[in-house]
Amino acid sequence: MSASTRPVVALTLGDASGIGPELVAKLLSRPDVVAAARIVLVGDPWVWAEGQRVANLTPTVRPIENWAAAKTGGDDLPMFLATDTVAQADIVPGRMTAAAGRGARAALTLCLDAFTRHDIDAICFAPLNKQALKKGGMAFEDELHFFADHLGVTSYFCEFNTLGTLWTSRISSHVPLAQVTTLITKDRIKAAAKLTGETLRRAGFANPRIGLAALNPHGGDGGTCGREEIDIIEPAARELNAEGVPILGPYPADTIFLKARDGLLDAVVTMYHDQGQVAIKLLGFEKGVTVQGGLPVPITTPAHGTAFDIVGANKANVEATAQAFLLAARLGASYRAGSGIAA
The missing domain is CATH 3.40.718.10 (Isopropylmalate Dehydrogenase)
Structure with a gap:
């Protein structure tokens, strides 16, 4: 060049x-x-x-x-x-x-x-x-x-945080953990997923595979451990797919990065800062x-x-x-x- x-x-x-x-x-x-x-x-x-x-x-x-x-x-x-x-x-x-x-x-x-x-x-x-x-x-x-x-x-x-070919984005970032649930809305989830797809395509991914992380332990356990998945996150995923924006999940946060590690996902949309940062830094802090x-x-x-x-x-x-x-x-x-x- x-x-x-x-x-x-x-x-x-x-x-x-x-x-x-x-x-x-x-x-x-x-x-x-x-x-x-x-x-x-x-x-x-x-x-x-x-x-x-x-x-x-x-x-x-x-x-x-x-x-x-x-x-x-x-x-x-x-x-x-x-x-x-x-x-x-x-x-x-x-x-x-x-x-x-x-x-x-x-x-x-x-x-x-x-x-x-x-x-x-x-x-x-x-x-x-x-x-x-x-x-x-x-x-x-x-x-x-x-x-x-x-x-x-x-x-x-x-x-976004990247590690080689793996990307993460967030619904909330540098805010106290107590404020996270106030920022988890369908509109923010959909906007984050769309921006993630657009950015990965500009970075060279032809058809990025994007997964959505759940918020609560075990993905809320059917509402017994939190209702954000039922009331907000799953409806956002359905709407995204209906609008032609492919999204997988939501998957429990303690297993979604196993899928990413094994090459099944190109990006993970997380709900808060440390949900993605801990995984990325463990997988390769130096990169x-x-x-x-x-x-x-x-x-x-x-x-x-x-x-x-x-x-x-x-x-x-x-x-x-x-x-x-x-x-x-x-x-x-x-x-x-x-x-x-x-x-």
């Missing part, structure tokens, strides 16, 4: 207090990553230098002055767009700080604005810390809601990817966090970040080809 036809993917360093800078140094040392897209690394020079120091790697990048230069780059080198988002004096490695949260959000805002100007095709960001983002002024439950608000998205959106679904721009990140306990030790495993970047590149290429709404 020539430089002019590869998607332009913006890459951020994540939380400056975490393992993100180290991961990006390792990421840009991989030939498969560099070959997958025209990369625009966005971040503060001192944070980038620190990441290289920890990783003991010095991948070559070409400085650029503005986003427009990303479109005209004629070589295969990753580009570096320097920012000034966070002072080194305000950062304590391995510790949550509001300054790091503000800096991470500022870099992402630059990337979102670049997308609205059609300067880039996708975004991949190194791990963030939600507490730092909130302490730093983000007035949303998570970065997905920040992205949606900034981009003016009013339709249904949700996080999990989070996709911000339902947005006009493909956005991915590794499914793990900032790992404050190993910051500075050069122990961070880059595989999930690499998978996140390569998926962003594939989705960005699909967007670039004119597939409509990206992820």
Whole structure:
């Protein structure tokens, strides 16, 4: 693929207090990553230098002055767009700080604005810390809601988690467990299932097989252990199938991932965060990817966090970040080809 036809993917360093800078140094040392897209690394020079120091790697990048230069780059080198988002004096490695949260959000805002100007095709960001983002002024439950608000998205959106060819989506996400049942509605289940199917097709699945997880133990045991399956989840599944949106289940949550593990499902629509996350992380923590679904721009990140306990030790495993970047590149290429709404 020539430089002019590869998607332009913006890459951020994540939380400056975490393992993100180290991961990006390792990421840009991989030939498969560099070959997958025209990369625009966005971040503060001192944070980038620190990441290289920890990783003991010095991948070559070409400085650029503005986003427009990303479109005209004629070589295969990753580009570096320097920012000034966070002072080194305000950062304590391995510790949550509001300054790091503000800096991470500022870099992402630059990337979102670049997308609205059609300067880039996708975004991949190194791990963030939600507490730092909130302490730093983000007035949303998570970065997905920040992205949606900034981009003016009013339709249904949700996080996807992927592990190789297995995807999961959620009816509810970063909310207290006590609020989950208030968010389980037929409309949300149907919207999540439809978005899951659309996104998997853009990711290359011709006929995705999607399963629906139950909420209650044993799928509610005929109503003796909860009625959400009878009153909401099963009717939603019937309506989806009647509307030509194939959906399997609902299956009890303690067995549905056995079907997925055995290759019988491509995706699972779960009812709440940990219902899918526990399974995905047990199946392959080092390779999990989070996709911000339902947005006009493909956005991915590794499914793990900032790992404050190993910051500075050069122990961070880059595989999930690499998978996140390569998926962003594939989705960005699909967007670039004119597939409509990206992820």
